[in-house]
Amino acid sequence: MTVPPTVHVSAVRLGGRPDQPLLVLGPALGTSARALWSAAAARLAADLQVVAWDLPGHGSNPWVPEAGPDGQVPPDAVSVAGLARGVLAVVDALGGGGFDPPRFHVVGVEVGGAVALQLLLDAPQRVASATLLGTGARLGGDAGRQRRSETTEADATAYAAVRRALAGFDVRERLHEVRVPVLAVAGGADVAAPPSLLEEVASGVRDGRLVVLDGVGRLAPSEAREEVARLVRGHALGEPGELDRAAAALAADHAAGTVWDRPGLDRRTRSAVVLAAAVASGAHDDLAAQVRLARRHGLTEAEVREALLHAAFLAGAPASLAGVVEQALRGFEPEGRQ
Numbered sequence: 504m505t506v507p508p509t510v511h512v513s514a515v516r517l518g519g520r521p522d523q524p525l526l527v528l529g530p531a532l533g534t535s536a537r538a539l540w541s542a543a544a545a546r547l548a549a550d551l552q553v554v555a556w557d558l559p560g561h562g563s564n565p566w567v568p569e570a571g572p573d574g575q576v577p578p579d580a581v582s583v584a585g586l587a588r589g590v591l592a593v594v595d596a597l598g599g600g601g602f603d604p605p606r607f608h609v610v611g612v613e614v615g616g617a618v619a620l621q622l623l624l625d626a627p628q629r630v631a632s633a634t635l636l637g638t639g640a641r642l643g644g645d646a647g648r649q650r651r652s653e654t655t656e657a658d659a660t661a662y663a664a665v666r667r668a669l670a671g672f673d674v675r676e677r678l679h680e681v682r683v684p685v686l687a688v689a690g691g692a693d694v695a696a697p698p699s700l701l702e703e704v705a706s707g708v709r710d711g712r713l714v715v716l717d718g719v720g721r722l723a724p725s726e727a728r729e730e731v732a733r734l735v736r737g738h739a740l741g742e743p744g745e746l747d748r749a750a751a752a753l754a755a756d757h758a759a760g761t762v763w764d765r766p767g768l769d770r771r772t773r774s775a776v777v778l779a780a781a782v783a784s785g786a787h788d789d790l791a792a793q794v795r796l797a798r799r800h801g802l803t804e805a806e807v808r809e810a811l812l813h814a815a816f817l818a819g820a821p822a823s824l825a826g827v828v829e830q831a832l833r834g835f836e837p838e839g840r841q
Contacts, residue, residue, distance in 0.1 A: 507585040508580070509589050509592060510585035510588070512557060512558065512559070515555045515557060517555055518545060518552075519551050525554065526552065526739060527594060528556070528610045529614070529615020530555065530556070532613060532665055534722065536556060537555070539555075540555045543725075547736055550736060556590055556593055558661070559581065559665065568661065568664050576660060583617050586618045586668070587621040591629065608632045608634075609623075609634075610634040610635075610735055611635060612724060613637050617669065620633070620635065630683050631683070632684050635686070635687050635688065635701065635704060637689065637695070639704060640675040640700075642670075675707070678704065679708070681709060688715075689702070690716050690719035690720050693719070693720050696721070698715050774796060775806070778794070778797055778807065782814040783817075794807055
């Protein structure tokens with residue numbers, strides 16, 4: 504089997520930290536990574552390291568396939584499989600060339616989605632999840648033709664070569680091989696890649712789901728940035744459950760100083776819970792302050808002592824904690840007996 508030549512793609516960092524899960528975003532023909540993805544990426548960078556890539560002759564990528572002696576670019580100079588190999592090279596470079604190449608979440612629009620599908624087939628062990636937008640398992644015919652007038656910073660030779668690669672892309676017979684979870688996102692107003700193409704992908708892979716965005720056209724990441732960011736984050740990291748949302752709300756109340764007035768527990772009970780948590784977590788330096796606050800919220804000295812000692816016993820705290828408890832109580836004693 505002939506291995507297609509690797510096609511050079513350039514990486515564009517769009518936010519996040521290197522210690523976060525890696526999210527790799529692919530473009531559509533005639534777009535640049537920044538123009539298409541910047542707005543959505545800004546909403547993803549809090550949870551993910553976001554890196555996009557540019558096609559040959561597009562955006563930050565100056566590479567153009569060389570023409571042969573006849574002045575024509577060889578038909579196999581650019582292929583979807585070659586672009587997929589280029590994306591892997593970019594990801595490997597991000598990982599520093601170590602022995603354990605990083606896994607990543609892949610997202611792509613149109614040709615970027617086709618490349619994501621190719622990665623699912625060629626390197627499934629590298630991909631944690633895939634979100635495919637405005638694409639299909641076959642993108643021949645008029646794919647990309649409507650974008651010719653929208654091409655910016657794109658060399659005509661590279662543009663034509665990528666279009667030719669799209670015209671020859673067809674993995675419909677291999678969809679059943681894809682085991683990685685796939686979210687297929689269709690724009691309800693997308694004529695070039697209608698929902699039926701994405702439905703074919705979602706139903707053809709082993710673990711697929713289809714979402715249709717009403718009124719959205721070809722370039723969903725720029726047309727529906729909030730919704731696309733939510734879908735990508737949810738598919739890559741999991742939708743937040745009820746407990747996650749409650750924890751986030753609790754953290755917000757702590758930051759705002761309104762935690763003591765939350766519904767569900769009165770102040771006395773909440774203070775007892777906080778005291779127990781301070782003991783169990785080892786946050787003993789803050790214990791005296793929490794004791795004073797608990798007394799202000801109505802706990803008696805006996806109740807405070809019982810909550811602290813009970814928590815210490817269940818947490819297996821050292822015997823020396825008894826001294827910390829006594830010190831915390833003594834520190835509050837004059838005010839508590841006013």
